[in-house]
Amino acid sequence: MNKIIKTKFLNERVKLFEIESPLIARKRKPGQFIMLRISEEGERIPMTIADSNVETGTITIIVQSVGKTTSELQKLEAGDTILDIVGPLGKPTHIEKFGNCVIVGGGVGAAIAYPTAKAIKEIGNYVTIILGAKSKEYIILKDEVSTFADEVYITTDDGSEGMKGLVTEKLKQVIEEQKIDFVLAIGPVPMMEAVASLTKPYGIKTVVSLNSIMLDGTGMCGGCRAVVGGKNVFVCVDGPEFDAHEVDFTILMQRNNIYRDKELECNLEKQANEMQKKMEQNNV
Amino acid sequence: MYKNINARPAMPSQKAEDRIKNFDEVNLGYTVEMAKLEAERCLQCKKPLCVEGCPVSVKIPEFIAAVVEDRFEDAANILRQDNALPAVCGRVCPQEEQCENLCVLSHRSKPIAIGNLERFVADWQRENIGIQVPEIQTSTGKKVAVVGSGPAGLSCAGDLVQMGHEVTVFEALHELGGVLTYGIPEFRLPKEIVKKEIEVLEKAGVKFVRNYIVGVIETLDELLERFDSVFIGVGAGLPYFLNIPGEHLNGIYSANEFLTRINLMKAYKFPENDTPIVTMKDKSVAVFGGGNTALDSVRTAKRLGAKHATIFYRRTEAEMPARIEEIHHAQEEDIEFNFLVAPIKFNGDENGWLKSVTIQRMQLGEPDSSGRRRPLPIPDAIEDIQIEAAIVAIGNGSNPIISQTSPNLNVNQWGNILVEKKTMKTNIPGVFAGGDIVTGGATVILAMGAGRAAARAIDKYLKNKQWETIEVEQAEW
Ligand SMILES: Cc1cc2nc3c(=O)[nH]c(=O)nc-3n(C[C@H](O)[C@H](O)[C@H](O)COP(=O)(O)OP(=O)(O)OC[C@H]3O[C@@H](n4cnc5c(N)ncnc54)[C@H](O)[C@@H]3O)c2cc1C
Ligand SMILES: Cc1cc2nc3c(=O)[nH]c(=O)nc-3n(C[C@H](O)[C@H](O)[C@H](O)COP(=O)(O)OP(=O)(O)OC[C@H]3O[C@@H](n4cnc5c(N)ncnc54)[C@H](O)[C@@H]3O)c2cc1C
Ligand code: SF4
Ligand code: SF4
Ligand code: FES
Numbered sequence: 001m002n003k004i005i006k007t008k009f010l011n012e013r014v015k016l017f018e019i020e021s022p023l024i025a026r027k028r029k030p031g032q033f034i035m036l037r038i039s040e041e042g043e044r045i046p047m048t049i050a051d052s053n054v055e056t057g058t059i060t061i062i063v064q065s066v067g068k069t070t071s072e073l074q075k076l077e078a079g080d081t082i083l084d085i086v087g088p089l090g091k092p093t094h095i096e097k098f099g100n101c102v103i104v105g106g107g108v109g110a111a112i113a114y115p116t117a118k119a120i121k122e123i124g125n126y127v128t129i130i131l132g133a134k135s136k137e138y139i140i141l142k143d144e145v146s147t148f149a150d151e152v153y154i155t156t157d158d159g160s161e162g163m164k165g166l167v168t169e170k171l172k173q174v175i176e177e178q179k180i181d182f183v184l185a186i187g188p189v190p191m192m193e194a195v196a197s198l199t200k201p202y203g204i205k206t207v208v209s210l211n212s213i214m215l216d217g218t219g220m221c222g223g224c225r226a227v228v229g230g231k232n233v234f235v236c237v238d239g240p241e242f243d244a245h246e247v248d249f250t251i252l253m254q255r256n257n258i259y260r261d262k263e264l265e266c267n268l269e270k271q272a273n274e275m276q277k278k279m280e281q282n283n284v
Numbered sequence: 285m286y287k288n289i290n291a292r293p294a295m296p297s298q299k300a301e302d303r304i305k306n307f308d309e310v311n312l313g314y315t316v317e318m319a320k321l322e323a324e325r326c327l328q329c330k331k332p333l334c335v336e337g338c339p340v341s342v343k344i345p346e347f348i349a350a351v352v353e354d355r356f357e358d359a360a361n362i363l364r365q366d367n368a369l370p371a372v373c374g375r376v377c378p379q380e381e382q383c384e385n386l387c388v389l390s391h392r393s394k395p396i397a398i399g400n401l402e403r404f405v406a407d408w409q410r411e412n413i414g415i416q417v418p419e420i421q422t423s424t425g426k427k428v429a430v431v432g433s434g435p436a437g438l439s440c441a442g443d444l445v446q447m448g449h450e451v452t453v454f455e456a457l458h459e460l461g462g463v464l465t466y467g468i469p470e471f472r473l474p475k476e477i478v479k480k481e482i483e484v485l486e487k488a489g490v491k492f493v494r495n496y497i498v499g500v501i502e503t504l505d506e507l508l509e510r511f512d513s514v515f516i517g518v519g520a521g522l523p524y525f526l527n528i529p530g531e532h533l534n535g536i537y538s539a540n541e542f543l544t545r546i547n548l549m550k551a552y553k554f555p556e557n558d559t560p561i562v563t564m565k566d567k568s569v570a571v572f573g574g575g576n577t578a579l580d581s582v583r584t585a586k587r588l589g590a591k592h593a594t595i596f597y598r599r600t601e602a603e604m605p606a607r608i609e610e611i612h613h614a615q616e617e618d619i620e621f622n623f624l625v626a627p628i629k630f631n632g633d634e635n636g637w638l639k640s641v642t643i644q645r646m647q648l649g650e651p652d653s654s655g656r657r658r659p660l661p662i663p664d665a666i667e668d669i670q671i672e673a674a675i676v677a678i679g680n681g682s683n684p685i686i687s688q689t690s691p692n693l694n695v696n697q698w699g700n701i702l703v704e705k706k707t708m709k710t711n712i713p714g715v716f717a718g719g720d721i722v723t724g725g726a727t728v729i730l731a732m733g734a735g736r737a738a739a740r741a742i743d744k745y746l747k748n749k750q751w752e753t754i755e756v757e758q759a760e761w
Contacts, residue, residue: 023501037458043549043558044458068558084458086495215549215559218456218497219683220521221541227532232525237685251532254636258534262560 002082005058010140014064014108015074016050022057024049024087030119031093031209031241034061035217037084038073045069046214046236048112049088062111062140067263089217090240095119098182098205102128102174103149104167104195106187110141112209113186116241120184121148128174129153132167132187136160168194180204185244189253196244206244210235210252213259227251292325292394293318295609300616304586307470307552310613311375314397319404323351326396329388334398337386340733342366344383344398351401360409363402368439368732371410371477372464374403376576377729378607410477415484421448426746429454429511431498431686434462435728436517436719438482440735440742441490447743451489452511454496459548462519464728466548467540469580471587472610475547499689504715513714513742516701517735520720521683525676526572530630535562535638539577539677546584562673565589570641570669572596572627573677574604579611581675582619590673594620596627598646598659624648624659628666630674640668680725700724706756708738713751716742 006018024034028049035044051060065071076082093116101120105113110131121127128151133139135158146152154162155170163170168191174180175198183206185195192208199206212224212235219237226235227248233239296312297303303310314322326348334344343362350359363370377383379399387395409415426449430437433455445451459465461478486492498507498518507514523538525531537545542561545551549559569590571582574597586593595614597604600623604611624646631640645665648657682699694702694711701717703710708718718734720726741754748754 027501041550041553041557043560084495086456086458086497088500089497215541215544216457218521218685220523221544222523222525222538223541225525225532232527232531251636254534255532257635258562259560262554265555 002085004076004078004080004082005056006078007076010062011137013138014062014111014140016060016062017073017076018058018060019082019085020057021059021085022054024085025052025054025057025059028052028059028088029092030095030115032088032090033217033240034059034085034087035089035214036061036073036082036086038069038076038082040083042072042083043069044084044215044217046089046217048115048209050111050114062108062114064108064111086217089236091238093119093207093241095123097123098125100128100178100180101125101182101184102130102171102180104130104132104171104183104185104187104191105141106132106167106185106191107134107138108140109185109187109191109209110139110145113184114141114145116184117145118148120182121150125182126150130155130167130170130174132156132170132191134158166194167191168198171195172198175199175202175204183207183244184209184241189249189256192244192247193249196247196249200245207241208244208247209240210242210247211240211256212252213256226255291321292397293322293400295397295400297613300613300618303471304617307587309474310471311403313407314400314404316408319351319401320354322397323348323401325389326352327388333386333388334383334396337383338366339382339727339729340366340736342370342383342402344396347405348396348398348401351405356405356408357413359405363405367402367729368442368736369435369481369728370402371406371481372435372473373729373732374399374401374406375473376468376607376727378727380608382729410480415480417484417487418442418446420446420488423450424448424746426450426512427452427510428742428746429498429507429514430517431507431514432456432462432517432519432719432721433460433482433492434517434519434719434731435464436519436721436731436735436738437462437515438485438735439732440515440517440718440739442485442488443736443739444742445485445488445490447739449743449746450491452491452493454493454498456495456497456518457548458494460492460494462517466544467577467580469543469547469584471583472580497685499685504686504690504693504712508712508714511714512746513716515708515735515738515742516686516710516715516717516721517719517731518683518686518721519731520680520725522681522699523676524679524681526627526678528627528629530632530638531676532636533630533632533638534636535673536630537562537673537675539571539573539581539675540680542581542675543577543584546588552588561588563588564673566591567672568592568594568670569673569675570594570596570622570671571675571677573679574599574606575677575679576606576610577679578675578677579606579614579619581677583610583614583617585673585675586617586619592620593618594622594671596622596625596641596643598624598626599656600624600648603656622669626659626661631668638672638674640670641674642666642668680720682721682724686721698724706737707741707754708734709741709745709751709754714745 229246384395551561646659719731
């Protein structure tokens with residue numbers, strides 16, 4: 001169980017893993033995630049199930065390295081195992097015949113949006129996908145989404161591919177050209193907030209997937225709480241997807257910074273250890 | 285024999301000024317001499333009231349008599365006939381409300397230290413001869429699934445495996461033991477003790493599956509296709525918040541989160557362990573609540589270096605539901621107490637960090653229907669108190685994962701599973717439940733008692749396959 005079957009770097013910071021997990025593969029629905037832990041001292045972190053295959057009994061996760069756990073995770077290769085995986089967690093995406101849908105994926109948000117986008121397409125919606133990133137190298141899953149999406153647009157900050165600018169600029173264009181019934185936006189908090197304020201005046205139903213800090217992922221700790229519609233919600237069990245126009249993004253952003261100093265410390269510690277190891281090796 | 289019925293040896297403990305700097309166990313345990321002295325004090329009553337005070341009717345005079353005669357192994361075996369986790373219960377039972385409360389000596393002098401003796405015997409067994417793997421009856425070929433590895437699930441699994449059934453325990457977390465592992469801190473209940481008990485169950489043949497959330501990975505109905513019977517002991521795992529403005533601020537934890545970060549994820553060892561916790565060192569930390577969970581939280585905060593670690597409680601010390609020993613230990617550790625206060629709102633800085641709490645001072649009014657005097661607000665007695673971290677420890681509701689994924693399972697308005705007392709059977713044939721998921725947050729010993737009662741009923745059910753008429757002679761849970 002939990003054996004890594006296949007890995008592939010999608011860009012220098014994003015790596016895909018196919019992991020043996022037959023029970024989760026059988027049960028998961030688009031929008032759900034797992035919690036994983038890679039060592040006895042490790043923390044539990046959430047990762048969206050990007051895809052699954054019931055025949056091979058595998059699930060796919062797509063990991064962007066942002067800190068200690070994700071960068072350690074990226075060192076694992078086919079044949080290694082992941083210590084703990086639990087899931088599928090969270091509510092599956094509510095999917096219906098919306099009509100004309102736009103899915104916006106910023107950075108690694110594309111990986112989180114991918115399974116939902118596919119499911120929305122499969123029940124007969126018209127699906128436009130906008131992928132945004134810093135530059136060309138950071139665009140992920142373009143080929144994969146192109147196999148099912150009706151339209152695919154790319155935006156990059158530096159214009160190295162697609163339109164130069166932010167995903168919201170492209171989204172605005174699309175909204176002005178077509179009648180849009182549904183928007184799903186997943187990416188960095190400022191991006192999701194910008195999409196929410198863009199679609200609100202048009203009255204377009206908009207959903208975002210919140211990336212709050214999680215501990216158990218089962219509704220037991222309340223650490224993932226966010227404020228939606230003025231009420232406390234637990235993102236891991238009530239979400240992770242919520243009505244974008246109801247989410248308090250300021251609070252989400254503040255809470256995501258709780259451990260910023262600790263994360264730095266953790267990474268510095270890791271770097272120091274690595275340097276020490278290197279020095280020791282050199283001495284030998 | 286001369287008995288000095290007034291002396292009750294005090295439990296030796298780490299000095300307060302030392303222990304607030306570590307997470308090691310506070311109590312050190314009786315020596316053999318102390319245990320024997322205390323055991324000799326017991327009057328060996330013909331009609332022992334103490335036993336009536338114990339929810340699982342431990343044969344208290346019998347095990348104490350064995351201690352007097354140096355037959356420690358026998359004492360341990362007597363204890364284990366009724367109590368699967370004596371080393372745990374000796375440490376965490378609220379003895380002053382249970383066995384010791386009814387001990388005849390409590391009127392004349394001090395009650396027998398039943399909990400301390402129970403702990404002594406169980407520790408002696410573990411440390412000197414090891415916990416014996418119980419005898420297993422011939423296999424019945426029946427399979428039982430136990431959901432949750434807290435005290436309810438563990439005791440149910442232990443009994444069933446002895447009866448010859450094939451038992452698999454499913455646990456949502458990556459470690460076993462429920463609240464014993466993620467809730468109650470190391471300084472009160474060393475995790476090694478819980479681990480050893482679980483190892484023995486494993487040797488007896490219980491299979492444990494971690495990282496397995498029944499409901500999401502497999503529903504109750506699906507479990508019933510693979511197992512002849514299911515016991516649900518999933519505990520009360522949904523933290524209540526105060527529901528006052530500002531509760532989202534950084535630095536505010538539920539007790540569940542705070543204690544899980546520390547006990548399960550070892551955040552006090554950060555950065556060797558990766559899970560972080562907000563810095564408590566030199567800060568003013570407020571804990572809201574008055575039960576064991578609140579005391580565990582506030583004492584943990586002290587050990588993380590808090591300058592002021594304070595209990596904020598609506599009522600007074602007399603109404604605190606926590607164990608008396610913990611309240612005394614907390615007082616020795618310079619824990620501060622702010623009684624008769626109710627928080628109204630949390631206030632933060634521009635970056636979303638907690639800065640202060642606005643509280644309403646209360647006074648006790650007339651007794652209400654429960655006989656307790658209700659706290660009432662004192663007009664205009666509202667003030668701001670500066671705090672940098674807060675832990676909300678006002679209780680837990682039931683986690684809805686099982687009931688949401690099994691809509692045909694009968695639960696009450698708070699999500700507690702409804703069972704028939706005595707048999708612990710639910711409305712779904714083959715499915716039993718017990719522990720905090722049935723009662724709401726209660727005690728370790730009650731959860732264990734419920735697990736055992738269910739094990740007896742499950743055994744009967746598996747033998748007769750008569751769901752409607754499961755006959756058991758047992759107390760009600
Ligand atoms: C429901 C959900 C699904 C997710 N899916 C994916 C995915 O498919 N691919 C992907 O690359 N990332 C995903 N994430 C984000 C991922 O969990 C974090 O990047 C990861 O936990 C960071 O850990 P770290 O130790 O490497 O970094 P750290 O140095 O610990 O932190 C870096 C950043 O990650 C966030 N973070 C830290 N700890 C946690 C935690 N325990 N839980 C959540 N966020 C945390 C912090 O806000 C911080 O800004 C998802 C998050 C959520 C909540
Ligand atoms: C901090 C704290 C201190 C306490 N101190 C004391 C004390 O001093 N004395 C005392 O007597 N009592 C004390 N209690 C209360 C006591 O711990 C509980 O009453 C007791 O643990 C309840 O046992 P249980 O087996 O019903 O549930 P739990 O111990 O809660 O165990 C339930 C287990 O089920 C698992 N689970 C939940 N859902 C699922 C699922 N869907 N699938 C699989 N597994 C699942 C959980 O992860 C957990 O491990 C304390 C409680 C707390 C929180
Ligand atoms: S199990 Fe608890 S109540 Fe019963 S005798 Fe032991 S300490 Fe007392
Ligand atoms: S009531 Fe007290 S004195 Fe009597 S048997 Fe029980 S413990 Fe001993
Ligand atoms: S992560 Fe603990 S409740 Fe959501």
